[in-house]
Amino acid sequence: MTMVITGNSKLQSEVEDLCDVNIDACIQCGTCTGGCSGIELMEYGPRQIIQLIKLNQRKILLESRAIWMCVSCHICEDRCPAKIKITSLMDTLREMACKDSKTKSNAQIQFHKLYIKQVKSFGRSHESMLTVALSMKGTPLPPLRLMKDLITRMRVDIKPPHRPDKSYRLAIKRLEKGGSIGHGN
């Protein structure tokens, strides 16, 4: 079967509207995939992800494991000869997946949501409270021996969480009322 592609796919236009990337600039050289820090656990590397965007494979991409195995290390983006902002692109795909009601939760989504909830409430993250919150959602606690060694070395934060100023709480409120800023850089 011959596939004739004319113009940009719907998905490409959607992604390019949401973030500052030029998908057409990709020359499919694979430098991104060659340096990718998450590649061992991805079913599609960044080079293939760009191709899947061109081929309008929205469902495959948003349900992929690959977008969650990206660690946002910026190595792909840093090395890309076409200067495609691949890290922003991966952020955009993850955000699209999160907004899609069909997306099933996974360990990464669960972690990010818990982390954000904490930051919204306290203005800062609190490692001990985050560890407890994660364990209540089923993530195993760190090994006992590790926790003991960290506690005896006084490395564990036992202070109560930060209480942010009113200006912070107001900013979060405005954001939750629907303020949004597009991706990019």
Added chain:
Amino acid sequence: MATKTVSYFPGCSLHGLAKPFDTSTRLVCGKIGINLQEPNDWNCCGATSAHSIDHSLNLTLGARNLYLVEKSGSNTVTAPCAACFSNLKRSSIELQDPKKRQLASQLVGENLKEVEKVSVIHLLELLSDHSISKSIKQNMKYRFTDLKIVCYYGCLTVRPNEESDPEADSSENPQSMDKLLGALGADVRDWSHKSECCGGSHSLCGPDLANIRTDEVLRQAIASGADVIAVACPLCHSNLEFRLHALQAKGKQIPVVFFTQLLGLALGYTVKEVGLNKMLVNSFPWREKLTLA
């Protein structure tokens, strides 16, 4: 001694597991005449989570932090944490776009017109400044002898890398930490994984990937013949340290320390003062490696 005041963004980790990074940074800067000013009520940079699933939150967090720096009267902010640095820098680049700046201003509730004047630098860049390197040299009490080090920058200490910035370190073969620690007399080894990733926050949510990455970094560091791994990022630090801890029974143990702790030792602070006794691998003969400068 000349004094220089800069805004200091410690970030959440330096109030927790990476407290020794904060303590040693403050000691070193105090000694060499850098006055660190922590902006009042700074908020989390968003770490990996905010930009991964909520871009607007990420930019709001960054914009508010940059505003707090600007309001405090400072035009430079330094972050020791690689993720804080990278997020703040990305936000400052994004806020150059007038449309985004206006939206962020509405969300933060402040006029962000002036935030683009704030320059964001990693602590390594601050300490690599010519006059500051000179001040370190003048205040050096000890030098390291026969101490083999690999410098592990991690991925975000040197990224995003702006080609237009002539001061920026190379992202593929960074040198700033190598030079700083080399000047203390340490035998700084060249190695392959200087700016590779440690697996980041994956260690906290399905650790398979973080284990693959940290195992590779540790293997390469040990193969280079190093006695010590020096790091400049709290997450690199805890990922490597925790992995070593888990492999305690099987593999070689190597201390993973913050580069500021080594600077602190050379400037005359004790092992305890710079927090080296708090590291998980904490039985290294530091005193034997120091001779009077």
